[in-house]
Amino acid sequence: MDxxxxxxxxxxxxxxxxxxxxxxxxxxxxxxxxxxxxxxVKVKFLRAARGGTSTDELAEELADEASAELVETRGNTAVYH
Structure with missing residues (x-):
């Protein structure tokens, strides 16, 4: 699936x-x-988690930690595969 x-x-x-x-x-x-x-799986990054970090940076870090593929980020939400 692309x-x-x-x-x-x-x-x-x-x-x-x-x-x-x-x-x-x-x-x-x-x-x-x-x-x-x-x-x-769709993940929401709440304001308390973001602090001074961007959602994109957090989403990439979570993908690495969970050995998951980051499909996209939109606003404060990320989708993983």
Missing amino acids: EQELRKEAHDLDVTVWVGKSGLSAVTDELKNQLRNEKL
Whole structure:
């Protein structure tokens, strides 16, 4: 499945993982678990998690930690495959 098809499919997904003040380490395992059962997972980065960091930087870091593929970021939300 190419990236454009994944983006179309992700459009109607609900957010199932929220990154808050506890940071990325608090949700890494949850993202891994959800990706075992789902093709795509949508993650929301709350203001408390972002601090002075951009959503894109956090999304890339979470992808590395969870060994996931970052499909896209839009606003404060990222989609993983």
